[in-house]
Amino acid sequence: MARYNPKETEPKWRDAWASADAFRAREDASKPKYYVLEMFPYPSGRLHMGHVRNYALGDVIARYKRARGFSVLHPMGWDAFGLPAENAAMERGVEPKGWTYDNIARMRAELKELGLSIDWSREFATCDVEYYGQQQAWFLELFKRGLVYRREATVNWDPVDQTVLANEQVVDGKGWRSGAVVEKRKLSQWFLRITQYADQLVDDLAQLDRWPEKVRTMQENWIGRSKGLRFRFHFAGEAPQAAADGIEVYTTRPDTLFGASFVGIAPDHPLAQEIAARDPKAAAFIEECRKGGASEAEIETAEKLGYDTGLKVKHPFDPNWELPVWIANFILMDYGTGAIFACPAHDQRDLDFARKYDLPVRPVVLPPGEDPASYDVGSEAYVGPGTIFRSQFLDGLEIEPAKEAAIARIEAQNDGQGATVFRLRDWGVSRQRGWGCPIPVIHCGKCGVVGVPRDQLPVALPDDLEFGKPGNALERHPTFKHTTCPQCGAEASRETDTLDTFVDSSWYFARFANPNAADPVDKAAADYWMSVDQYIGGIEHAVLHLLYARFVTKALADEGMLSVREPFAGLFTQGMVTHETYRRENGEWLEPGAVEITATGNKREAKMVDTGELVRIGDIEKMSKSKKNTVAPGEIFDVYGVDAARLFVLSDSPPERDVQWTSGGVQGAWRFVNRVWDEFDSQPADAGAAGETDEAADALRRATHKLVKHVTEAIESFRFNSGIARLYEFLNTLKAHPAEGASPALLAARHEALSAFARLIAPFTPHLAEECWARVGGGGMLVEAEWPTFDPALTEDAVKVLPVQVNGKRRGEISAPAGAEPAEVEKMVLDDPEIARRLEGLTIRKVIVVKDRIVNIVAA
């Protein structure tokens, strides 16, 4: 019996696939296409288990679809610009370009070891000048169309990374990468007008029926579309300068206008600033608001605070009704107009505020069943459905019609209009970094901002950038900036900002259609391959990357560069790879390799391998360097082989959930690999007698066809772990029908089973599968073989075992031929002596026979 040796077998098959160019994607009009893409990696230089899982998941789909006759595109590239390279430059004095390409070389080798069915001929990195030059080309097209603009903006400044961050990249007031507290600065910044697509970005979510509901909801929340009314309150007295035309407010509840109690403005509203200039108390109050923390916890618990400005405005529907103007700390300047009208009875924030400052609370929405004469709200605002009352022309209307009526009246009065407001802001893409895609514009003293002409692209990064210190290496470069204006020829300076790396990753999927195209996107190739049929990656990109990619796709489609308006028809978000953590008594984290676990009964104990010191077993957490709970893929490949590692990360958890890495688990996968090989190795060359059958052969054949059906369905529905669980079970079935002493019929059934089995495990353990396929004489390479099919008739048992219940409790079982008629089964059951014994002394009320499933006797 030859032992399975992955160290020999796995490289052998990888070489064979490469020689056969087995994974080259071809635009074959005779086949349906399938584009599988995993989110491309940042080339950190080291593969981690998260990558193994991500790419193994995609590879299952790619190999499966190929076997199902699809023309598959499964490419790989590198998200290669970004700060880590500059940090490495500062810390270790290496220059980013060399560092990055070295890392890519290392990671490519590791990825290739995974045996992925990737078309490596399409590989590129976003830091290749051929790639970012094309990015500059489409950026300039967007610039011409007004989708790119520059303005002075208060930006999120990360003091550690010394760069600007988009709103999406600020989490809890801290930089998403550095974790440093973000400061506000005013800078001239480049923006992409994503808000112009805000409506489409919300509306088109409805088409994405193969996206997780959760991600669609997150995007919808992030875009935050609300419909309402924007209108002006006019001052009762003389208007202040900063609000000469009145105070413009935005509301989603124009139906509650007759419940207005006051008008509130944000502390940084221009009007508040003007008031502060002449009113020291107001200035002090605004200063007080500024001090309040920005963290979620602080905002949540912050008390509502306000300052009465003494100004009065007129109610839009009643010139004799005056409302006070307050500055309030809970009003945000960067949403809507930075000013509101408050209806305390129907808004909790307004109510809290009104109760504190003793302002009127006037209900105008009457909940069903309440008495209009006595109805009042206590400490809880009423936001449910109801009928409008105490509201003149709105009286008696339901909420929605009342909103429409109020908007119509305001519009008729010329005081404002219905409006849609978004939470989404334009995308700030300027980064003051040297290791990024240069923004291809030139600043000319006469002509202003001028795009670099197409024939002068790419604007390449100089090779001699000096990255040794913080700040922008491009800005420091002696010659990069100096150029002439393409329009007037005068001396001019180049823009030194580079693009956010999220720009790089917002169109790479389209470039894969033809990475050598002379234009950004090869339209014909993209028309064949796009959209991505299955995109796979982490949930952490639910908003940022996926929203940007959707926007850029739509913008490029409007340029005529793409035909599709959504980049990813199917999205799958996989879970993380986790591991137990280990700590010494002194709090020091220990790597799994330094710890030995013993188990007695159900008690587990951990000790240090070296000293025997007792170790505390901590929580199961995402693998991270800081907690040392990582396992290096390379080391696992060395010991167990790539297939065992792939199998384990796929088998132990549903793909969307976290998977816990354990040494026991990967050993289990390894044992499975070996047991599979043993089973194939024990099959004699004699193929048996395919025409014959007997009881054992029939049973095995039925199990085989059931297996094919189940595994196929499991892959189709992304329940890979479930499919693998069945493969494990089936191996036990095979062992129960050994080749030794088998009848010719059973030998043939085993041959059929093994042939199917080899193909079914191929997406998960491709190297082992090839070896098995060769052993069973499959012919050719398995990567070229078709997916096994099943005979529906054989997915059902010929004889059914029917449990027999008496009053819902199981009391026995009988065997009946599949499809036996209820009357027949009932007779069999009642004739059964064991059942009869159970029924002694009882009167049978009813016998329920569910065909092929169960019998229940109701008796008393």
Added chain:
RNA sequence: GCCGCCGUAGCUCAGUGGUAGAGCGCAUCCUUGGUAAGGCUGAGGUCGGCAGUUCAAUCCUGCCCGGCGGCACCA
């Protein structure tokens, strides 16, 4: 606070309106020329709780409890 997901063996997870399963772990035994390995057998479950629908609920419905995630003064 709102929304979503999850709760099945010690652990990680399949599963189904009708006989509760797998891997690991655990225990007994066998093997000791696959050997820092292999094999046999076994124990272990109120399917989170309560109610409802049903002949029958782990599965469907409702409520509750617990865990995780996202959003959150967005007017």
